[in-house]
Amino acid sequence: MSAHSFETLAIHAGQEPDPTTGAVVPPLHLSSTFKQDGVGGLRGGYEYARSGNPTRTALEECLAALEGGSRAFAFASGLAAEDTLLRSVARPGAHVLLPGDAYGGSYRLIAGVLSNWGITHTSVDLADLDAVRAAIRPETAVVWCETPTNPLLGIADIAALAGIAHDAGALLVVDNTFASPYLQQPLTLGADVVVHSTTKYVGGHSDVVGGALVVNDQTLAEKIGYHQNAVGAVAGPFDSWLTLRGIKTLAVRMERHCDNAERIVEVLSSNPAIEKILYPGLPDHPGHEVAAKQMRRFGGMVGIHLRGGIDTALAVVAKTKIFTLAESLGGVESLIEHPGKMTHQSVAGSPLEVPDDLVRLSVGIENVDDLIGDLLQALE
Numbered sequence: 001m002s003a004h005s006f007e008t009l010a011i012h013a014g015q016e017p018d019p020t021t022g023a024v025v026p027p028l029h030l031s032s033t034f035k036q037d038g039v040g041g042l043r044g045g046y047e048y049a050r051s052g053n054p055t056r057t058a059l060e061e062c063l064a065a066l067e068g069g070s071r072a073f074a075f076a077s078g079l080a081a082e083d084t085l086l087r088s089v090a091r092p093g094a095h096v097l098l099p100g101d102a103y104g105g106s107y108r109l110i111a112g113v114l115s116n117w118g119i120t121h122t123s124v125d126l127a128d129l130d131a132v133r134a135a136i137r138p139e140t141a142v143v144w145c146e147t148p149t150n151p152l153l154g155i156a157d158i159a160a161l162a163g164i165a166h167d168a169g170a171l172l173v174v175d176n177t178f179a180s181p182y183l184q185q186p187l188t189l190g191a192d193v194v195v196h197s198t199t200k201y202v203g204g205h206s207d208v209v210g211g212a213l214v215v216n217d218q219t220l221a222e223k224i225g226y227h228q229n230a231v232g233a234v235a236g237p238f239d240s241w242l243t244l245r246g247i248k249t250l251a252v253r254m255e256r257h258c259d260n261a262e263r264i265v266e267v268l269s270s271n272p273a274i275e276k277i278l279y280p281g282l283p284d285h286p287g288h289e290v291a292a293k294q295m296r297r298f299g300g301m302v303g304i305h306l307r308g309g310i311d312t313a314l315a316v317v318a319k320t321k322i323f324t325l326a327e328s329l330g331g332v333e334s335l336i337e338h339p340g341k342m343t344h345q346s347v348a349g350s351p352l353e354v355p356d357d358l359v360r361l362s363v364g365i366e367n368v369d370d371l372i373g374d375l376l377q378a379l380e
């Protein structure tokens, strides 16, 4: 490719017109197996579709290009990607450092599943670099970072964490789901692995569940590639195709998500029902400067603490008409939810429990005045 700007890569990387038919869109290859011209005589490098599938390859090449990585691996879900990654880079006895407000499913995977395999963990506030240094142990294999975090929109300094992790001989893994590669490219800031739930902004249309890992290191790529095939939690061809179709508009969608979120934050900041708004674009957000340094813009996710506590929070999420009450995020349609009772139920009672006066918005790309009107009537 001669052009390397993000918008162009999103539409063309891994997506050259099909050499046999000229199809402009990568074909949906459903074949589970591929004819060999004599034993081992592979025509296009494909033998069996768990090991590799051309539609999945197109998605993986595009994701690698968008994150500034050399290789990407697509999985059946974000958690499948995380599980495969941790089995690739950590052994029984290894220690993982987690954000104090990690995505609940990542916490559950590490604390509830991989703990049975001998992986230990500590959760720590990643914005507090001294606390991170103090929590590192000789057996720490992975520093797991999310920025912005789900649902508290905390910000961690990726470059600083990469330095700390590497000094300790650990890998820095960044869950880039909330920012998407359009807003933030962790590998270029020193991270070793980027994790995505492509279910969210990358796919962008709430019609497919998927995950991905992206790396820039050949040894790491070989380890992950081995485990992707050996564990087998791969993205199916149709899921890959849908995700790739979503990616084409990632840049324009993200700009609109950011525009709409910024306007909503501005209008709601003076609303008497609201105690506090969590948005990294606000100058008084504790991570604002770091976010401004490492992100292009501040994203489409907004947290709202309500003055009336949990009762008001539950009433508001039940009253919106355009914002749909649902889990997940990052799609073109606006969603609203109560993390304490929905997405983060799995961390209730743990150190990662989220406040119950909190409502989370995934601001979509509808007309912003319609969205503001909907929120104002629900807050009345």
Ligand SMILES: *Cc1c(COP(=O)(O)O)cnc(C)c1O
Pocket (backbone or CB within 6 Å): 077, 078, 079, 080, 103, 105, 106, 146, 150, 175, 177, 178, 196, 197, 198, 199, 200, 209, 210, 211
């Ligand atoms: C949704 C999500 C995941 C998990 O991804 P799935 O595709 O649901 O398995 C991981 N991290 C973050 C930040 C998420 O929002």
